[in-house]
Amino acid sequence: MLAPTRIGYGVSGAAVDPEGMGGPCDAIDFAPMAEAIAAHIRATIEYAAAQPWIDKRNVLLVGGSVGGFGSVTAAGERLAGVKAVVNFAGGASGWINKRQERPCSSGNVELLLAKAARDGGAIPSLWLYAENDRHWGPAVPRRWHAAYVAAGGTAEFHMLPPLGEDGHDVVALGGEHWRPLLDRFLASLGYAPRKAPPGAPRPTGYARVENVAALALVSPNCREIYATFLQKDVPRAFAIGPNGSCAYAAGQPDVMVKSLGRCGEVATGACKLYAVNDDVVWVP
Numbered sequence: 548m549l550a551p552t553r554i555g556y557g558v559s560g561a562a563v564d565p566e567g568m569g570g571p572c573d574a575i576d577f578a579p580m581a582e583a584i585a586a587h588i589r590a591t592i593e594y595a596a597a598q599p600w601i602d603k604r605n606v607l608l609v610g611g612s613v614g615g616f617g618s619v620t621a622a623g624e625r626l627a628g629v630k631a632v633v634n635f636a637g638g639a640s641g642w643i644n645k646r647q648e649r650p651c652s653s654g655n656v657e658l659l660l661a662k663a664a665r666d667g668g669a670i671p672s673l674w675l676y677a678e679n680d681r682h683w684g685p686a687v688p689r690r691w692h693a694a695y696v697a698a699g700g701t702a703e704f705h706m707l708p709p710l711g712e713d714g715h716d717v718v719a720l721g722g723e724h725w726r727p728l729l730d731r732f733l734a735s736l737g738y739a740p741r742k743a744p745p746g747a748p749r750p751t752g753y754a755r756v757e758n759v760a761a762l763a764l765v766s767p768n769c770r771e772i773y774a775t776f777l778q779k780d781v782p783r784a785f786a787i788g789p790n791g792s793c794a795y796a797a798g799q800p801d802v803m804v805k806s807l808g809r810c811g812e813v814a815t816g817a818c819k820l821y822a823v824n825d826d827v828v829w830v831p
Contacts, residue, residue, distance in 0.1 A: 549595050553587045553614070566613065568640060572651035577639050581659055584617030585624060592626055603628045607733075611635040611718050612682070615674075616656065619695070622670045623663030631736055632672040633729065634702075636717045638691065641682025648684030657694045664700030672702045673732045675725045677714025703732060723778040727756070727825045743824055744782050744803055750826035762821065763829060766791035776822075785822045787829075788814025793821075 555566055566580045588608065596603040606628040610618035615637025622632045640651040650656070676688040685706060692704045705728055710720035717725065734740040754761035762773050765787050772793055776785045779797035784806040787793045794809035796802040803820060810818035821829045 549591065549598075549601065551587065551591045553584065570652075572640075572646070575640055575652040575655060577652070577655050577659055580613070580639060581617060581620040584614070585621040588618070588621045589624075589626060592628065596628070605630055605738075607631050607633065609633040609635070610637065612637065612641075612715065613639055616660075619672060620659050620663040622672070623666040623668070625667045625670070629670060631732075632670060633732075634672060634674045635725075636676050636680055636683070636688075636715050637674070638683050638688065641715070647681050648687075650683055650687060653683075653687050653690070657691050660691055660695045660700075661698035664695045664698035668695070668698060668700035670701065671732075671736060672700070673729065674702050674704045675707065675717055675721070675728065676705070677707045677710045677717045677721060679709035679712075679714040680717070681713045682715045722780070726780065730825065741781060741824065743826070744784070744801075747784075747803065747823045748820060748828040751828055751830055753827045753829045753831065756822050756825050756827050761827075763787065763831065764789070764791060765793050769793035781824045783822075783824060784820060786810040786818045787821050788818040789816040790814055792818070794818075 566583045568575050568577065568580060570576055592606060595601045608618040608622060608629055615634035616639050618632050619634050619637060622629055638650060639656050674692055676683070678685045689706070692702055695702050707714070707717065707721050707724045710717060714720065730741055757777060759770055759773055762770055769787065769791060772795065773785060776783060776795040776797065782802045783795065783797035784802040785793065785795040786806040788810050792810060792814045794806050796805035796809065799805065803823060807818050807820065819829070821827065
């Protein structure tokens with residue numbers, strides 16, 4: 548993974564921001580910003596292509612906020628090796644102190660996204676936002692996505708539930724929500740999926756792992772415990788017992804054995820695995 552910082556951020560701060568915006572709130576031209584970000588991305592790809600540890604034929608662009616917007620628009624240039632884009636809360640001109648959830652000139656952002664779709668929209672992309680994004684709100688990202696798809700773009704869109712005080716920080720706050728979505732997106736493109744723990748049962752299709760209501764034979768308290776389980780990263784396993792008991796283990800070796808063992812300590816009979824990683828393995 549290569550994590551570049553664009554000029555104007557961190558120690559690369561400059562007297563003149565290359566991504567600076569001009570004009571009144573209702574008439575901001577975002578094209579210079581988009582081109583500045585694309586120039587940074589092109590330079591990064593050129594550098595990466597010369598590194599022996601990078602597969603220059605399989606480039607995944609990932610950006611957040613303005614970086615997400617810039618990654619989508621840059622992908623419209625059909626950059627060498629770029630196979631997909633992941634857009635975390637992408638957009639431009641969201642000043643939450645003055646215009647919370649009402650970004651300036653959002654229609655001009657929409658026009659640039661639509662242009663990128665027309666130029667290179669066949670590149671698959673994953674768009675991830677949160678309902679309580681204080682920069683864009685829930686409605687504007689949906690309009691941006693609709694315009695992108697209508698112009699020929701390929702984009703899978705997900706509006707995640709409210710995250711913390713400001714869902715704009717979706718990367719840090721929403722990992723338990725977006726990580727399974729990202730894994731499935733990458734697997735759909737042919738990238739190797741995460742490996743299940745050795746000996747894990749096959750998925751049964753009983754329910755989607757995030758469907759707490761589908762959880763079988765458990766007490767209300769176990770539904771709360773399962774919700775906590777869903778916030779844990781893989782490897783993870785959840786087991787249930789015949790008397791409504793349950794237990795989970797995560798982030799350590801032998802999660803299946805540990806979850807079954809912990810469940811067995813409070814169960815009246817043998818426990819069974821309900822979920823492993825992102826798959827339900829329960830057999831009714």
